[in-house]
Amino acid sequence: MSAGKPGKVSAALKARVEAGTLDADPLQANAAAALDRVSAELSQTKKSRGLLSGLFSSAPEAVRGAYLVGQVGRGKTMLMDLFFDQVSIREKRRVHYHEFMDDMHQAIAAFRKSAHGQGDRDPVAAVVKPVLAETRLLCLDEFQVQDITNAMLLGRLFEKLWAGGVTVVATSNTAPDHLYENGLNRQLVLPFISALKAHVEVVELDGPTDYRRLKFEGEAVYQFGTGPEVDAAMDRLWLKLTGGEQGEATVLSSLGRSIAVPQAAMGAARFGFADLCEKPLGARDYVRLSHAYDAVMLDHVPQFDRVRSDASKRFIQLVDTLYDRGVKLAASFAVPLDELAQDSKTKAEFARCVSRLVEMQSAEYLAAGHRETPVET
Incomplete structure (x- = not known):
């Protein structure tokens, strides 16, 4: 040099x-x-x-x-x-x-x-x-x-x-x-x-400005519904999270396996619902993801029924892992949070997940840092 x-x-x-x-x-x-x-x-x-x-x-x-x-x-x-x-x-x-x-x-x-x-x-x-x-x-x-x-x-x-x-x-x-x-x-x-x-x-690096908090300040981290308007809102939020960078595809290694990341930039990663919940991923994969990124964006979360049993279980596990680590979640949902589960059995399984999703959009959660160890529940 x-x-x-x-x-x-x-x-x-x-x-x-x-x-x-x-x-x-x-x-x-x-x-x-x-x-x-x-x-x-x-x-x-x-x-x-x-x-x-x-x-x-x-x-x-x-x-x-x-x-x-x-x-x-x-x-x-x-x-x-x-x-x-x-x-x-x-x-x-x-x-x-x-x-x-x-x-x-x-x-x-x-x-x-x-x-x-x-x-x-x-x-x-x-x-x-x-x-x-x-x-x-x-x-x-x-x-x-x-x-x-x-x-x-x-x-x-x-x-x-x-x-x-x-x-x-x-x-x-x-x-x-x-x-x-x-x-x-x-x-x-x-x-x-x-x-x-x-x-x-x-x-x-102990300056007065928390840049991570500023990314979320004044933003609605969840979008509800389907269609181009919702997708456009998610695109705008993504660019704010990444400081205007579209990001690039990359791969995370997890226990000898590879997790494809469609977009990653500035400590954030963006996935479609199918990328994380309709593929054979497990708890260790989600932990690896939570260690790699400060924020995760998830597009097109559907309404769940018994037909989507495996995907719904993975989604619950994903939310639990991100919550335990304090990772920020931005997501688009097909329906409001209290309508994610269609039948009584699925609703029972989703009770804690929905509660955590509500907390994860709060100003307090978004202002907090990563948690070093899982919280007690």
């Missing part, structure tokens, strides 16, 4: 500001510059590795990553989107922090049950090895240490990732010094926190 010339992340951010998609924000500009530095250094080490390949067997030193911290709605996810899209290396992976840690715990459990795990081999080293083989950049969304099982694993796991040359970029609502605050045996996590701060640049 030459002097005076903005990096790719800064350029992409500036283009959105100039197009009116985003408002200029000096904290976001500062974070983009930090991400440009990470991207440039990763690109440089990529060239160095190519030149020195075969001469040295040791892993390269990890590029110092970045840790974007701030309250909800300050643009962390949007900046991560720009960074991940712009960074030039292929060996990159983006995953929600909790999903990554769950994968590691499951891999460790599987290793211990295997023949390889019966001796003195270190299970953490064993499960990190395939990660190192295919990952030089690990992007973690919503880094948040909340339970003792993750807290106990963090130090050994990330020590081996960094030693293996993996660069970590993360977003979080919590500054490193406050991770696992008041947690059980927190003193055991302090060495990891010190190591984290040594391996990442902490970038604060």
Whole structure:
């Protein structure tokens, strides 16, 4: 990155500001510059590795990553989107922090049950090895240490990732010094926190404006009825949610399967009802979706009867998952909420779902951030 010339992340951010998609924000500009530095250094080490390949067997030193911290709605996810899209290396992976840690715990459990795990081999080293083989950049969304099982694993796991040359970029609502605050045996996590701060640049994004809240301010997130007027209203809301971007089709990976996303932009995803509720998707798929996006738009939710039993069950599960995570839902319904279920059996199944749908259009729900753990019901 030459002097005076903005990096790719800064350029992409500036283009959105100039197009009116985003408002200029000096904290976001500062974070983009930090991400440009990470991207440039990763690109440089990529060239160095190519030149020195075969001469040295040791892993390269990890590029110092970045840790974007701030309250909800300050643009962390949007900046991560720009960074991940712009960074030039292929060996990159983006995953929600909790999903990554769950994968590691499951891999460790599987290793211990295997023949390889019966001796003195270190299970953490064993499960990190395939990660190192295919990952030089690990992007973690919503880094948040909340339970003792993750807290106990963090130090050994990330020590081996960094030693293996993996660069970590993360977003979080919590500054490193406050991770696992008041947690059980927190003193055991302090060495990891010190190591984290040594391996990442902490970038604060705590400006006064909650951009996520502004997307929904004054908007009716539900439309009722069918036809071009309803579709046009949904199109207008979509463009407000995405800052004027139509979005692009993408794919989410979930337990080795692929979830097609017809439109995605600026932390929002848009689906037709059939895309999510008439395909063989399950709870884990909806959890994956809730981790990937702040807002979900669902077009053409029908009225339900017993003929649509499977679709209605998936719809209820989808709403429960989005609600538990605090994800915002915009949707068009063929009929009013209290008429979604046609017969008495379906109405009984829909009672809680309708109650949650009512709450999810409230100003209080729309103003709140993501929930880290499912709420009690």
